[in-house]
Amino acid sequence: MAPRIEFYFDFGSPNAYLAYKVMPALEQRLGTKVELKPALLGGIFKATGNQSPGVTLAGVPTKAAYERKESDRFIARHQLTAFRFNPAFPINTLHMMRGSMLAKRLDLFEPYVAAVYAGMWEQAVNMGDLDVYHRVLTDAGLPTQAFVEHVADPEVKAALVASTEEAIGRGVFGSPAFFVGDEMFFGKDRLREVEEEFTRQAAA
């Protein structure tokens, strides 16, 4: 039986965006659907003791340069020409992440994620600014008023906490993280292994 593929993401991670953009091609090759799951990176870092690459690589310029090069290679390999690094990075993503849980309830998860990712890493506008965030939703044809009114509803906040705690409980320490069944893979550079593990489990 074909295993589930789950993808824990936070909008604030450019590497998660890059992985997100290659999911349609991966889904087509494997004949399956990848399940996108919001997991707040701030909460993950707090729980695991991990830090963002921006922090850990600040004192190691040649390693930071190499990681940028690996991102450039990934972008070139998959022709992700719409990508632009967001000049406002790092951006607090709490409202965007809560919004993704609300979007699930509104049955608008996929268009919401697409709109917010485009705002973050294609238009590369300051999505930490609520006016900018709301304009991006409106421009994408989403019901902005529902997000204004309900993004901080207790059940929406609780849903994001639960999704984040689920990720932490499974060993997630950063973004993007993938599961093929119970097997975890971290980072955009392990997508080939994700595909191979899917094929292996599907054949088992």
Added chain:
Amino acid sequence: MAPRIEFYFDFGSPNAYLAYKVMPALEQRLGTKVELKPALLGGIFKATGNQSPGVTLAGVPTKAAYERKESDRFIARHQLTAFRFNPAFPINTLHMMRGSMLAKRLDLFEPYVAAVYAGMWEQAVNMGDLDVYHRVLTDAGLPTQAFVEHVADPEVKAALVASTEEAIGRGVFGSPAFFVGDEMFFGKDRLREVEEEFTRQAAA
């Protein structure tokens, strides 16, 4: 024209050992020879501000556990069943690394590297102890007395400094690091990209 593949290593890195063990298969697939180049990790860390995973992951247990899992996957995929984690890790490798430069002069580089790597990560003995190190050389049929007498000769020390500085100058920040022509790849998990880049450059 086929590009050079260079592999900067330090005996102290288990990931460099694991990469070293798959070089024969890679060389056979590509029809080329990989050039092993000693580069002292302590010097690299000092120059770049980088630290060993043992230090950076000490406070992030789930990330450390994941990296161990990725090593286990690599070992299983390539059937590197001789590997044993060295209980004396981390071990100061300065004499082993200087010895590799001396071995080059003695035209014994390949058997020396094989013997020292086996001592470090197969026999997994305390190679930081000079008596143990010398016994490993003797057991491998190497001229131990030459290493006792000449490992700290000024030109041997200078050769290791030069090789390490060359690596640092090219952007190396850890071990193992690979170059295909001028393109750097870091880590045992990027060997597929090393092969693809070799094929790309060879066809260009």
